Amino acid sequence: MKKIFLIGLALSLYINGYSQLYMTRTGYIGFLSTATLENIKADNNQVYAVIDAGKKEMAFILLMKSFLFEKELQQEHFNENYAESDKYPKANFSGSYTGDVDLSKDGLYPVTVKGNLTIHGVTKAIETPATMEVRSGHLLGQCVFTISLEDYNISIPAVVKDKIAKQVTITVKIDCTPK
Amino acid sequence: MRIQKLIGTACLLLFIQTANAQTDSLLNMISDSQAVHKKTMYVAGTFKAIHFVNMQTIEQPAQGSMNFIIQHRFGQLNSGAYNFFGLDNATLRLGLDYGITNRLAVGVGRSSYLKTFDGYLKYKLLRQTDGTEQMPLSVSVLGTISSYTQQIVAEPYLNANYRTAYTGQLLLARKFCRKFSLEITPTYLRYNLVPTVNDKNNIFVIGSGARMKITNRTALNVEYNYLLPNQVVSYEVHNSFSIGYDIETGGHVFQLVVTNSQSMTESQYLAQTPGKWSNGDLYFGFNISRNFNITKKAKASSW
Numbered sequence: 001m002k003k004i005f006l007i008g009l010a011l012s013l014y015i016n017g018y019s020q021l022y023m024t025r026t027g028y029i030g031f032l033s034t035a036t037l038e039n040i041k042a043d044n045n046q047v048y049a050v051i052d053a054g055k056k057e058m059a060f061i062l063l064m065k066s067f068l069f070e071k072e073l074q075q076e077h078f079n080e081n082y083a084e085s086d087k088y089p090k091a092n093f094s095g096s097y098t099g100d101v102d103l104s105k106d107g108l109y110p111v112t113v114k115g116n117l118t119i120h121g122v123t124k125a126i127e128t129p130a131t132m133e134v135r136s137g138h139l140l141g142q143c144v145f146t147i148s149l150e151d152y153n154i155s156i157p158a159v160v161k162d163k164i165a166k167q168v169t170i171t172v173k174i175d176c177t178p179k
Numbered sequence: 180m181r182i183q184k185l186i187g188t189a190c191l192l193l194f195i196q197t198a199n200a201q202t203d204s205l206l207n208m209i210s211d212s213q214a215v216h217k218k219t220m221y222v223a224g225t226f227k228a229i230h231f232v233n234m235q236t237i238e239q240p241a242q243g244s245m246n247f248i249i250q251h252r253f254g255q256l257n258s259g260a261y262n263f264f265g266l267d268n269a270t271l272r273l274g275l276d277y278g279i280t281n282r283l284a285v286g287v288g289r290s291s292y293l294k295t296f297d298g299y300l301k302y303k304l305l306r307q308t309d310g311t312e313q314m315p316l317s318v319s320v321l322g323t324i325s326s327y328t329q330q331i332v333a334e335p336y337l338n339a340n341y342r343t344a345y346t347g348q349l350l351l352a353r354k355f356c357r358k359f360s361l362e363i364t365p366t367y368l369r370y371n372l373v374p375t376v377n378d379k380n381n382i383f384v385i386g387s388g389a390r391m392k393i394t395n396r397t398a399l400n401v402e403y404n405y406l407l408p409n410q411v412v413s414y415e416v417h418n419s420f421s422i423g424y425d426i427e428t429g430g431h432v433f434q435l436v437v438t439n440s441q442s443m444t445e446s447q448y449l450a451q452t453p454g455k456w457s458n459g460d461l462y463f464g465f466n467i468s469r470n471f472n473i474t475k476k477a478k479a480s481s482w
Binding site: 023025046048049050052057058059060065071072075076077079080084086090092157159163 | 209224281356427428470
């Protein structure tokens with residue numbers, strides 16, 4: 001009985017695998033809302049991201065206030081009215097990916113990322129195709145996916161429904177170096 | 180068998196738990212790293228609009244953006260049913276505010292009260308920072324000039340110099356929390372001409388304003404300007420007190436106001452407000468402001 005337990009323990013440790021961390025503090029996450037009257041775009045170049053290539057896990061975190069908009073007023077409204085950045089200062093993602101990435105060989109590898117995305121205090125499971133690239137020791141990640149603002153309890157008042165889309169497209173670009 | 184199953188389940192649980200712990204530890208790792216490399220963040224949205232009601236807030240248009248404001252006051256509430264409780268009359272100020280840089284703003288206005296022209300320069304000296312409390316206050320300086328052009332037949336000697344007044348204000352504001360912001364505004368007011376020798380040309384006022392958010396898009400404003408005593412003696416004057424309700428929709432801010440001051444120019448409402456709240460000398464009105472982005476570069480830079 002003990003043996004089985006030990007094997008189980010060893011197995012769980014083995015499956016958890018070894019760590020091989022890649023990290024960045026200047027990752028990019030941007031979003032685009034395409035509505036009838038107005039396109040709203042915001043960029044955040046201060047995204048923290050870490051990829052464990054051994055265990056095929058990853059995590060992202062960013063400050064909502066670090067999103068920069070074209071118009072100052074949009075930025076203020078984003079923080080004050082929609083994201084409520086004082087209440088929910090951060091958004092994060094933690095999850096894993098499937099697909100083989102050969103770290104010893106430069107190249108582009110398609111993967112599927114799966115995990116929990118937390119925005120505006122609401123956590124939702126998401127799954128999206130993405131690519132990882134091994135380039136001269138760096139691990140680059142790229143991904144485009146869509147979220148519905150309603151899912152994250154961000155409501156759009158009727159008066160601005162022609163200016164803010166219900167679905168926004170999120171673009172992720174990170175360039176991680178071994179840690 | 181049962182024990183085996185139990186152990187199997189235990190192992191599975193252990194595996195799931197460690198797996199979760201691993202992912203969370205990645206998140207914790209970058210979260211910690213983020214906390215260590217924390218950057219200074221400035222507080223935004225201390226107030227919704229450029230004005231509480233009549234008094235200016237520390238808000239100003241961003242670089243390259245223009246703000247158009249219509250300030251409208253109906254007549255005196257206690258003027259009777261014949262005047263439809265003031266709604267028959269109106270006083271208006273039209274204003275344009277422009278952000279030269281994110282710190283420096285300029286504005287011009289024209290008010291129907293005594294046909295007054297006004298202009299101002301506003302400069303942001305300090306900005307309140309988030310959380311870390313390096314800078315607890317936002318501080319701006321505001322200088323205004325106004326000149327009324329109404330013809331007064333009985334006083335033909337009134338030249339432009341006599342008609343001009345200036346104010347210098349220090350705006351000290353703090354956003355205490357999401358909902359509550361406060362501003363204190365020590366004010367120096369200079370009249371080039373006063374009615375009698377007993378009246379002071381140089382006048383000091385302490386202005387104050389507060390904002391309480393009701394919802395994300397609406398807020399309650401209160402404004403009180405305390406005129407220090409024994410400065411204005413030859414005519415009746417009361418402290419200007421106003422209440423406003425802000426409603427924000429996209430690039431517009433709509434403010435419903437009640438005030439005992441008919442005029443909307445600093446040099447007039449601060450020390451020339453004859454109305455009294457307790458007498459019902461009240462003016463109902465509204466401010467509507469609309470923001471336009473003039474230059475392509477009307478961008479939020481990292482500040």
